[in-house]
Amino acid sequence: MYLTIYLLHVSVLINGLVCKDPKVVTENDFFTSGLNVAGDTSKNLVGSNVTTVNVGRIPGLNTLGISLVRIDFAPWGINAPHTHPRATEILTIIKGTLRVGFVTSNTENRHITKVLNEGDVFVFPEGLIHYQQNIGHDNAVVIAALSSQNPGVITIANAVFGANPDISADILAKAFQLNENTVKQLQARF
Amino acid sequence: MYLTIYLLHVSVLINGLVCKDPKVVTENDFFTSGLNVAGDTSKNLVGSNVTTVNVGRIPGLNTLGISLVRIDFAPWGINAPHTHPRATEILTIIKGTLRVGFVTSNTENRHITKVLNEGDVFVFPEGLIHYQQNIGHDNAVVIAALSSQNPGVITIANAVFGANPDISADILAKAFQLNENTVKQLQARF
Amino acid sequence: MYLTIYLLHVSVLINGLVCKDPKVVTENDFFTSGLNVAGDTSKNLVGSNVTTVNVGRIPGLNTLGISLVRIDFAPWGINAPHTHPRATEILTIIKGTLRVGFVTSNTENRHITKVLNEGDVFVFPEGLIHYQQNIGHDNAVVIAALSSQNPGVITIANAVFGANPDISADILAKAFQLNENTVKQLQARF
Amino acid sequence: MYLTIYLLHVSVLINGLVCKDPKVVTENDFFTSGLNVAGDTSKNLVGSNVTTVNVGRIPGLNTLGISLVRIDFAPWGINAPHTHPRATEILTIIKGTLRVGFVTSNTENRHITKVLNEGDVFVFPEGLIHYQQNIGHDNAVVIAALSSQNPGVITIANAVFGANPDISADILAKAFQLNENTVKQLQARF
């Protein structure tokens, strides 16, 4: 027997997130605030901070394939090499001067890099390792868009040396041509 | 017989645009500049100007499913009701105060609207009619991202009353409940 | 702790609609009737009527990316300019003579139009504004297919002038180059 | 060196078909005629005829994911069991009475079947084996839509027993539990 119970009182998780009935959405399901507020770049070692506006913050983005971030940089701060497993990124410089770059796949591993100033725009194709570095003496600000409502971020150093539990040190030693003690020291830091 | 000629000297149009061999791309295929420059809002009747950064301007965006725009508004300028036939839009207010809104499909035609200030973010789902209006006394600036490298824009009034050649006036009269003379006057303006 | 409760007695909404367990579907989940019945064209001002066969009427269409409509036209009736935000449409004339057309995106706004007779077929690409007009002296009938199980319909005049609540009259006045009183009169009609 | 030659004088094949520059398309790229003309059902053994309106006939359909067919049936004619490798089909009966059916995948192989009359609509999900049979005393006519501009058709008996060159008779004998002589007779017929 197949009995339909109208789901008036439960939320279903699609992509791990709540999907509302279209008839009860309001303007607040398509809205968030605060992208004018600088992220705190003093709380980590790399001098940058990413403020994320994805489907976790705007429920109405679910299934629509787009999201935004603001990235703040202290002088000489970096957004460390990372990938988005499910998105291409396009950014524009709101303030400051940055060196940006990405690296192509094997076996070329070409480093495509450029210095960007205010109003410049750059693209990081889906899944490729990329970074930004503030090379000016002041704070820098970037707005970037990603081609997924849930793009994901893999910060390479953290995922490799800060995985929980640790990846076996002998694997990383061989992969990075480091000795195991150095690997273990790195793992202790991340 | 099937003869392969290596296409060293021609460009193939994919989606109507040139696709380069990946091995010869450079940083300039992923780059453009000028998004810090305010568009001229004095050249049209609606007091706004959209600066588009899509695949036509950054060849490396082709097939990657994302693009950017900057929109400038004179005081009380509007970005007239329009759709993007192939993209969802997410915008953030860089400067100013805007009323924004979109209208849901038939038969509800719900008007989802909100006043946005600096740092606020709003989403316009794919294909729905939407607009922005500067409701402040100064210029306003928006950065928006779209979920296609070639999202397209259909400005409703222009497409309806400014189609070339004209849509028959009796159709528009009936659709908009206007008399045919009014329609013809509108068509003369667009 | 992760506890699996078999969902024997609830229906989950996918795309806002019920998805059945494949093992309990029957022929009736893939079926509907009544597309031979002319829609009533006398109940509205435009002299046409669209009978929709989408996933709301055939549950088995969910995720399959296709649906049908029948459109009936009184003599000189129109299917007013509209878009489908999520579908291309292909139609064939079962009976009668119609003028049909669509308008391309900015900035060309080319009006692609043709007179169609019985057995003629025409395509309206995804998201573009299009219309049909019966230009014969008898009723006309069309069968059309859409490339989504839930294509959506945005009747331009209704969404613009009949949004609920109203779009601010000054926005529409500026967009359509009408005075605000005319806009308010239009809004009162829709 | 990378030299761009504008392709003013060549057509590029996308999906094996010509793609025009959007700026030079005309209404005839979105049009065909003749779907009111009954196909000749007397030229084959199964008493049916499919008139196809796909991207091969309407160039503007390319990439848009939809197409149409008209199917004519002599009394007791059948549209033999077949699949569309790249499309779901939805049909409506214009005239006549048909038995239609599809078979679900292994291991159930459920036969989902129904008798349809004028105005009835039925769905055949992508890739499943399906058929139609005119069970009335007059001709029958169907209009069907498919969720691809190039859906493909695999008539099961023809592909199995009429492949060119033949599939080895011992394979078909084992698969269909026939003796090899019967298989060879069948292969001679197709």
Next chain:
Amino acid sequence: MYLTIYLLHVSVLINGLVCKDPKVVTENDFFTSGLNVAGDTSKNLVGSNVTTVNVGRIPGLNTLGISLVRIDFAPWGINAPHTHPRATEILTIIKGTLRVGFVTSNTENRHITKVLNEGDVFVFPEGLIHYQQNIGHDNAVVIAALSSQNPGVITIANAVFGANPDISADILAKAFQLNENTVKQLQARF
């Protein structure tokens, strides 16, 4: 009113299968064993056995678009002509010598076939009828991958002659150019 109940204790079916909260997945959601074990080829008439590793066996595959199978063949065993309605297949021969083939769509019905030995690789495009036959004197083993987590299998003879309930014998007689008694005998066997 819209009340969110966190679904801590229920599993939602996506594509008819359970989707776990990403935070509670473990290595066992991405794992299965046993693909080294030969399937029993003696339990059916065709002398082959397919061991399937799809989303039904590895829950973590859901939405990821890939799966594996192992196929064992007795000497002269066949994997009877079949299609995968939602996947392309690529296989490699682990052991033995097989003839493989697929048939292209109407109207060519070209039979693309080749004899494969250990280490050879072959592709069967999505939705096309294909088969494998062990033409050696020993057992043969194949590993194949499919481009869907839930590709489906339609064994042609079983779906046609073993559908439940039967497809009407007169339809199959006409389609396969057999007499109805032969069809009924076949239906009795499947």
Next chain:
Amino acid sequence: MYLTIYLLHVSVLINGLVCKDPKVVTENDFFTSGLNVAGDTSKNLVGSNVTTVNVGRIPGLNTLGISLVRIDFAPWGINAPHTHPRATEILTIIKGTLRVGFVTSNTENRHITKVLNEGDVFVFPEGLIHYQQNIGHDNAVVIAALSSQNPGVITIANAVFGANPDISADILAKAFQLNENTVKQLQARF
């Protein structure tokens, strides 16, 4: 003017690769050999070798979304941490015992790991960093499938420390919490 030249004698690059006219494909467009041959694991520092069977080797795979690899491991060899920017991977152990693992996205960076023996199967979701390590005393062999005809590979250490030209050492020093001299030594090695 629009002139069609039939492209009888040129090959068009789709995704950077040649696409043949479907009417002239042969069995060799869907075939390759050699996956039974062990890759040479002695030519690099990590003791593994990947033999790739993608669209570059089988032209008929283009657009079909799947490919295969064989991976050979010397005793204690590793397939160093890497990502596939456009594919999920599913592997099965043909011979040997391996530890495998992947790391989830920020901010959890969970290390999902398992020891696999012959016949075991494991999944690495799209874009996530993963590795395999032979933990046995003999050679090990893996067959893996990827959900793209052109999945790409980014070996993390090579892309980070072996990019060409180098990524600035101060960026990598900060990202990996190494001193710049260590970074430069690493860059010299890769």
